[in-house]
Amino acid sequence: MEDHKKTYFWNAVWLAILTVIEVFAIDMGFPRTGLIVLLLSITVTKILLVAMVYMHLRYETKTLRRLIFLPIPLALYFLWGVMYDLAFDWTL
Amino acid sequence: MDQAITMNKTSFGTATTGKLGMWLFIVMDGLTFGAILIGGLGLRIGAESWPAAGSVLNVPLTAFNTFLLICSSFTMVMALNSILRGDQKGLVKYLILTIAGGVLFLCVQVWEYSHFIIGSEHLESILKGAGFTGSQFLPTTGIYGSTFYATTMFHGLHVLSGVIYLSIILSMALKEKFGPDNYDRVEIAGLFWHFIDLVWILVFTVIYLI
Numbered sequence: 001m002e003d004h005k006k007t008y009f010w011n012a013v014w015l016a017i018l019t020v021i022e023v024f025a026i027d028m029g030f031p032r033t034g035l036i037v038l039l040l041s042i043t044v045t046k047i048l049l050v051a052m053v054y055m056h057l058r059y060e061t062k063t064l065r066r067l068i069f070l071p072i073p074l075a076l077y078f079l080w081g082v083m084y085d086l087a088f089d090w091t092l
Numbered sequence: 093m094d095q096a097i098t099m100n101k102t103s104f105g106t107a108t109t110g111k112l113g114m115w116l117f118i119v120m121d122g123l124t125f126g127a128i129l130i131g132g133l134g135l136r137i138g139a140e141s142w143p144a145a146g147s148v149l150n151v152p153l154t155a156f157n158t159f160l161l162i163c164s165s166f167t168m169v170m171a172l173n174s175i176l177r178g179d180q181k182g183l184v185k186y187l188i189l190t191i192a193g194g195v196l197f198l199c200v201q202v203w204e205y206s207h208f209i210i211g212s213e214h215l216e217s218i219l220k221g222a223g224f225t226g227s228q229f230l231p232t233t234g235i236y237g238s239t240f241y242a243t244t245m246f247h248g249l250h251v252l253s254g255v256i257y258l259s260i261i262l263s264m265a266l267k268e269k270f271g272p273d274n275y276d277r278v279e280i281a282g283l284f285w286h287f288i289d290l291v292w293i294l295v296f297t298v299i300y301l302i
Contacts, residue, residue: 005173012166016159019296023155026145026301036302043297047290054169054286061105064115071119075126082134 011053018042114280118287121250125291128246129298132239139235143222145301148229149240150204157200158296164193165289168258168282175275180268183278187262190285194255201248240299247295250288257281 022042025035052058057065104112136142145151167189174182208215211228219226224233231241261281264270270278 005170008166008169008173012162015162015165019155019158019162022297022301023151026151039297039301043293046293050165050286050290050293054165054289055283059105060107061103063103064105064107064112068115068119071123071126075123075130078127079130079133082130 007053011049015046015049018046108276110276110280111283114283118283121287122291125246125294128243129294132243133298135235135239141223143236148218148222148236149300150207151300153200153204154296154300157197158292160193160197160200161289161292164190164197165286167193168285172275172278172282175265175270175278176272178272180265180270183265183270184262187258187265191255191258191262194251194258194285198248198251198255201244201251243295243299247288247292250291254285254288257284 022039025038025042030038051068057068107115167186171183171186171190174180174186208229211226213227215229216227219229219233222236224236226233229237231237258281261278264277
């Protein structure tokens with residue numbers, strides 16, 4: 001198997017840089033919606049970097065990748081389902 | 093050690109059953125985290141007020157913790173890389189570094205909790221500014237406190253499990269039970285550890301930054 005030392009190292013560097021960007025972004029005075037979109041975009045990028053490089057998903061077959069990413073729409077469906085309860089007063 | 097059983101090559105390539113089992117566990121565990129985070133998000137949308145990012149929680153400290161997990165993910169993948177090249181010393185060295193990263197992460201988290209639980213006048217003024225009363229930040233400090241502790245404690249338990257899991261792998265590595273043709277258990281343990289890092293990336297954004 002190839003030695004991926006450099007790839008692993010630069011992946012860690014990019015993850016650290018993206019984390020620093022996230023931390024500074026919250027004090028940059030961005031509009032709330034823009035900030036949320038930015039932070040979630042960076043988070044998805046970081047998650048993909050970990051999954052594809054460190055967890056070696058990019059070397060796995062399409063079938064396995066599909067099986068792993070399939071539950072994400074289910075989670076979004078769950079979010080949609082939870083929204084019905086928002087009218088409830090949660091003050092305890 | 094017995095040769096790991098591999099699945100049908102056309103569907104799963106050279107992935108072993110153990111690896112597929114870990115992926116199945118990761119997907120299920122990921123959905124559990126998803127439910128906790130989405131549930132917390134639902135409660136947050138329904139709550140009257142919610143503290144701004146960084147007003148109560150220590151973002152720089154947690155960013156350091158995120159950095160720790162990123163580094164430990166790097167050392168974990170380097171441990172696998174070492175054994176693939178037959179480097180037993182490298183495997184042991186990187187496993188120790190990964191475990192140390194996990195332990196340090198837990199120590200920082202315990203320090204953060206103790207700071208909140210012991211409380212202080214400074215914390216009281218911060219909490220007052222965020223709309224809470226009292227000098228301690230506890231799981232009973234409104235829905236915000238419940239969401240924070242439930243999510244981070246659940247993740248912390250995963251880190252603790254990962255540290256124990258990797259310690260077992262380390263004890264096997266010290267007995268030279270792994271090699272370039274027998275690295276399946278290291279790879280599977282690595283998948284779990286990277287998953288812990290992956291989930292923390294999401295927890296950090298949702299709980300601390302947004």
